[in-house]
Amino acid sequence: MANCIIAQSGGPTSVINSSVVGLLKANKDLDLFDNVYGGLNGIEGILNGSLINLTTLSDEEIQIFRHTPSSGLGSCRYKMKNLEDGAEEYDKLLEILKANDIKAFFYVGGNDSMDTIAKLGKYAVETGLDIKFMGIPKTIDNDLMFTDHTPGFGSAAKFIATTILETYLDSSVYINNGIFILETMGRDTGWLAASACLAQINGKPVADFIYLPETAFDTDKFLSDVNQKFKEQNQVYIVVSEGIRNAEGTFVTEVEKQHDTFGHAQLGGVGNYLKHLIINSGITTRVKSLELGVLQRCAIHCASNVDLQEAYDAGYSALEFARDGMSGYMVGIKRDSNSPYKVSYFLVPADKIANNVKYFPTEWVNTAGNHLTEEALNYFTPLVNGEPSLILENYLPKFKSFNNPKNK
Amino acid sequence: MANCIIAQSGGPTSVINSSVVGLLKANKDLDLFDNVYGGLNGIEGILNGSLINLTTLSDEEIQIFRHTPSSGLGSCRYKMKNLEDGAEEYDKLLEILKANDIKAFFYVGGNDSMDTIAKLGKYAVETGLDIKFMGIPKTIDNDLMFTDHTPGFGSAAKFIATTILETYLDSSVYINNGIFILETMGRDTGWLAASACLAQINGKPVADFIYLPETAFDTDKFLSDVNQKFKEQNQVYIVVSEGIRNAEGTFVTEVEKQHDTFGHAQLGGVGNYLKHLIINSGITTRVKSLELGVLQRCAIHCASNVDLQEAYDAGYSALEFARDGMSGYMVGIKRDSNSPYKVSYFLVPADKIANNVKYFPTEWVNTAGNHLTEEALNYFTPLVNGEPSLILENYLPKFKSFNNPKNK
Numbered sequence: 001m002a003n004c005i006i007a008q009s010g011g012p013t014s015v016i017n018s019s020v021v022g023l024l025k026a027n028k029d030l031d032l033f034d035n036v037y038g039g040l041n042g043i044e045g046i047l048n049g050s051l052i053n054l055t056t057l058s059d060e061e062i063q064i065f066r067h068t069p070s071s072g073l074g075s076c077r078y079k080m081k082n083l084e085d086g087a088e089e090y091d092k093l094l095e096i097l098k099a100n101d102i103k104a105f106f107y108v109g110g111n112d113s114m115d116t117i118a119k120l121g122k123y124a125v126e127t128g129l130d131i132k133f134m135g136i137p138k139t140i141d142n143d144l145m146f147t148d149h150t151p152g153f154g155s156a157a158k159f160i161a162t163t164i165l166e167t168y169l170d171s172s173v174y175i176n177n178g179i180f181i182l183e184t185m186g187r188d189t190g191w192l193a194a195s196a197c198l199a200q201i202n203g204k205p206v207a208d209f210i211y212l213p214e215t216a217f218d219t220d221k222f223l224s225d226v227n228q229k230f231k232e233q234n235q236v237y238i239v240v241s242e243g244i245r246n247a248e249g250t251f252v253t254e255v256e257k258q259h260d261t262f263g264h265a266q267l268g269g270v271g272n273y274l275k276h277l278i279i280n281s282g283i284t285t286r287v288k289s290l291e292l293g294v295l296q297r298c299a300i301h302c303a304s305n306v307d308l309q310e311a312y313d314a315g316y317s318a319l320e321f322a323r324d325g326m327s328g329y330m331v332g333i334k335r336d337s338n339s340p341y342k343v344s345y346f347l348v349p350a351d352k353i354a355n356n357v358k359y360f361p362t363e364w365v366n367t368a369g370n371h372l373t374e375e376a377l378n379y380f381t382p383l384v385n386g387e388p389s390l391i392l393e394n395y396l397p398k399f400k401s402f403n404n405p406k407n408k
Numbered sequence: 409m410a411n412c413i414i415a416q417s418g419g420p421t422s423v424i425n426s427s428v429v430g431l432l433k434a435n436k437d438l439d440l441f442d443n444v445y446g447g448l449n450g451i452e453g454i455l456n457g458s459l460i461n462l463t464t465l466s467d468e469e470i471q472i473f474r475h476t477p478s479s480g481l482g483s484c485r486y487k488m489k490n491l492e493d494g495a496e497e498y499d500k501l502l503e504i505l506k507a508n509d510i511k512a513f514f515y516v517g518g519n520d521s522m523d524t525i526a527k528l529g530k531y532a533v534e535t536g537l538d539i540k541f542m543g544i545p546k547t548i549d550n551d552l553m554f555t556d557h558t559p560g561f562g563s564a565a566k567f568i569a570t571t572i573l574e575t576y577l578d579s580s581v582y583i584n585n586g587i588f589i590l591e592t593m594g595r596d597t598g599w600l601a602a603s604a605c606l607a608q609i610n611g612k613p614v615a616d617f618i619y620l621p622e623t624a625f626d627t628d629k630f631l632s633d634v635n636q637k638f639k640e641q642n643q644v645y646i647v648v649s650e651g652i653r654n655a656e657g658t659f660v661t662e663v664e665k666q667h668d669t670f671g672h673a674q675l676g677g678v679g680n681y682l683k684h685l686i687i688n689s690g691i692t693t694r695v696k697s698l699e700l701g702v703l704q705r706c707a708i709h710c711a712s713n714v715d716l717q718e719a720y721d722a723g724y725s726a727l728e729f730a731r732d733g734m735s736g737y738m739v740g741i742k743r744d745s746n747s748p749y750k751v752s753y754f755l756v757p758a759d760k761i762a763n764n765v766k767y768f769p770t771e772w773v774n775t776a777g778n779h780l781t782e783e784a785l786n787y788f789t790p791l792v793n794g795e796p797s798l799i800l801e802n803y804l805p806k807f808k809s810f811n812n813p814k815n816k
Contacts, residue, residue: 012581014574041583070577077582161804162709169478170420170706172812174485175449201807201814233813290701298578301570301710304803385803395712395793396569399609404580405641406609 001101004032004322006054006315007039007046009109009116010077011139012070013152014159014300015311017401019108019136020073021066022315024054032323037100040403042076042107043116047092050074051100052402064400066312067390069300074403080116083123090123097131104132104322108315110139110150114330115354121328122351132322135330135350136314140297142191145356146348147332151314152297154307154383157195159299160184160292161384164199167290168206168237177235178286179226179278182207183271185296186241190214190360192296193241197372198380205371208236213243214360215369217252222274223281225370230283242270301397305386310343317345341382409509412440412730414462414723415447415454417517417524418485419547420478421560422567422708423719425809427516427544428481429474430723432462440731445508448811450484450515451524455501458482459508460810472808474720475798477708482811488524491531498531505539512540512730516723518547518558522738523762529736530759540730543738543758544722548705550599553764554756555740559722560705562715562791565603567707568592568700569792572607575698576614576645585643586694587634587686590615591679593704594649598622598768600704601649605780606788613779616644621651622768623777625660630682631689633778638691650678709805713794718751725753749790 004027006020020038027036040050052073057065065072083090097105105120107113114135121133137144142153164182171180186192190212199206208229211217229236244252253270271289278287314331321331329347336342364376390397401407412435414428428446435444448458460481465473473480488497505513513528515521522543529541545552550561572590579588594600598620607614616637619625637644652660661678679697686695722739729739737755744750772784798805809815 008581012578041581044583068577069574071581072577074583075581158804163703163707165805165807166422166477166706166708167702168814169476169480169807169809169812170702172809173416173420173449173479173483175452175482198802198804200802200804201812204814206814235813288702290703291699293698294575294578294696295571295698298574299571300574381802394606394608394789396566396606396608397573399573399577401577401580404577404609405643406576406612406614 002033002103003035003037003101004104004106005037005039005046005051005097005100005102006106006108007042008071008073008075009042009107009113010075011297012075013138013140013297014069014155014303015152015308016070016108016138017068017072018066018308018311019138019151019315020054021062022312023106023319024062026316026319030319030323032319033103037102038073038402041074042078043080043093044076044078045074046096047089049096061400064391064398067300067388067397068399068401069298070401072401072403079112080119083119094129102131104134106134106136106318108136108138110141110144111354111356114350117330118328118351118354124327132325132327134318134322134327135353136318137330137332138311140192141186141189143189143358144353145358146352148335148343149333149383151307151311153191155300155303156192156296157198157380158304158384159296159302160192160195161198162302163292164196164206164239165201168199171237171288172235176286178284178288179230179236179238181238181240181271181274181287181289183240183242183269183289183291185292186213187243188213188357190241193239194360194372194376195380196239197377198384206237207239209238209370210372211240211244211370212360212365213241213245214362215365216247217244218247219277223277223283226278227283238274240270240274244270300388301390303388304384305388306383308388314345321347338378338382341385410441410511411443411445411509412512412514413445413447413454413459413505413508413510414514414516415450416479416481416483417450417515417521418483419705420483421546421548421705422477422563422711423560423716424478424516424546425476425480426474426716426719427546427559427723428462429470430720431514431727432470434724434727438727438731440727441511445510446481446810449482450486451488451501452484452486453482454504455497457504469808472799472806475708475796475805476807476809477706478809480809480811487520488527491527502537510539512542514542514544514726516544516546518549518552519762519764522758525738526736526759526762532735540733540735542726542730542735543761544726545738545740548600549594549597551597551766552761553766554760556743556751557741557791559715559719561599563708563711564600564704565606565788566712566792567704567710568600568603569606570710571700572604572614572647573609576607579645579696580643584694586692586696587638587644587646589646589648589679589682589695589697591648591650591677591697591699594621595651596621596765598649601647602768602780602784603788604647605785606792614645615647617646617778618780619648619652619778620768620773621649621653622770623773624655625652626655627685631685631691634686635691646682648678648682652678708796709798711796712792713796714791716796722753729755746786746790749793
């Protein structure tokens, strides 16, 4: 008897379950493991013995699960200690794995999950354990090193660009329009906000200004840019990453808290902060701010089919690599060609991913620091291609996950 | 020479341009008017002479325009005076219409627009003018009397129900989950919030509680309900209309402003208010609130095809009714059969629509006042059927409108 286990960790994405389904298919094709278990709620749940058998799922259930957003096996924010600080949880985990005849462990996640894979892979080698540990990338933030991009990002970018097009039109209907601010996720990196450059009408970018954490935010320059643009076209569309900072590297929302410009107001995110900044500057009082929030990471109804397929292929490849005896790695995506778009899958040592961050390239930001170059657009475009065919029930998407009260 | 004009007014919807396209097609089929003009920015723009000729659009442009959300001819919030308070603007408008040989005027809008249609229709009769005035319904709020529902509502309901399914799964991934609050539009009526009942997993409604303006909101009962549900299932999903009121009919957000429970905090909408209420009550600190905002009225990427088609048919019917000599009416939708779903179009005197509101039926609210009955679900279900095929460019929807800076 030889089994494997797959689990999910960290923040959800729209396509994270597709990686699980890709791995299930690889196991069917290669006939490698007797059972593929799903560990519920990541390492945290596995340590509690929360395992389900995914091999018994029907084809229909698998298809629904593939098109279900958000970690359908549940997730956790659990970071394993260093081995020298406590071997107990390592021992407990390996006991559970051994008791279930598990020969390979797959973890779908971001930096922290790859930290777990690196630690467990190292421990297995040191203790002579025959269990392979393999990471499958996942994050809407697109901030993992070495991989061209991460599954989950393309769908988030597509949702952001699509809703920018739509809200731009919504904010353009009156003779006297105002200023619209869209706030995206991305506390440390600007990939999500930068994907706004995809939104174009008549070949012109819809966003007049795009602000990322990677370039210092200058309040005076911002207000002067917005003022001038508002005079020119009587409306302005601004996209801003939640994590923009000033030249000292301080989050602009933190600067506001220190200076308390708006008198004890709980302003929420940076979009709302910029809104008050504009109103107070006297440019116009007609300012709206919209925070896309968690929709960015779960709106599979607006997912990219390329992204969904790549999540699947990354899961499929992970099982192939484990079959080849590899352990302690994360599957990465290499862009072999941009046009026609073509990728392949390769391995990166998991410890090189863990605790590292891939920032948005500042050479793809214009010199004014408020928009992007053609290179950025070329990078993003193929990632948002195609619409998945969701399975419907009563005209709405039919979803299946294993960790919510309605599942029982 | 005989021409007609169509214009849009009030808040946008995802499918409002489809009514314009339906009317263009009817005119082509019936060969009724030489030119169909579009009045930009409603009455306000027409009074400034902002007219474009829609008859010259190519088939491709018309198809793109049909699938473009938000008032593509621009909009206004302009309400005409009563005739006795000032005939000047009536005279000016009719002068412009006469100068352009216009024999029929179509206005796509809600209550206020129907007020305009009623006034103009009356004035035309009184002054013996041969111009027909006809209203085409439009509002995501679904609050127009006599019509079974309004074009624009089905798509908003579909977007709300879909994002509820997705954010529910997003908020269910951890072992310790929290409370999620989704705030919908609907200041006076609860139709949009009520459409949350469409969101089901395993035949169970995803929203544990749904609150509408039509039923008095009781803070103590709310906290006790939420507390009990949170103990039962370790997470709670709440949908709330922005316009909920207490037993005295005061908006709960206004009550908060008066009592200032949270110390000068600018709380934003009611979702954020309930979030603080729950946190302060000690149930849990893990509470998220999401305001869907304007996405509800422009997310054509998640529109209902039934809605898109009905908007088209309402525009088509309006021209047919004008041909038959009718004036001073709004086109209404009659639900002839629910299963199979079948509708027909009829006329309602525009003055009966103006300044009236159709509330959500309280008999479709459960006795606890926090959820809905099967009748509500049956009413909503057919309205969200089908996905429109958007026209794409670089993998994103291609849009065309006539009133934004990128159009030039």
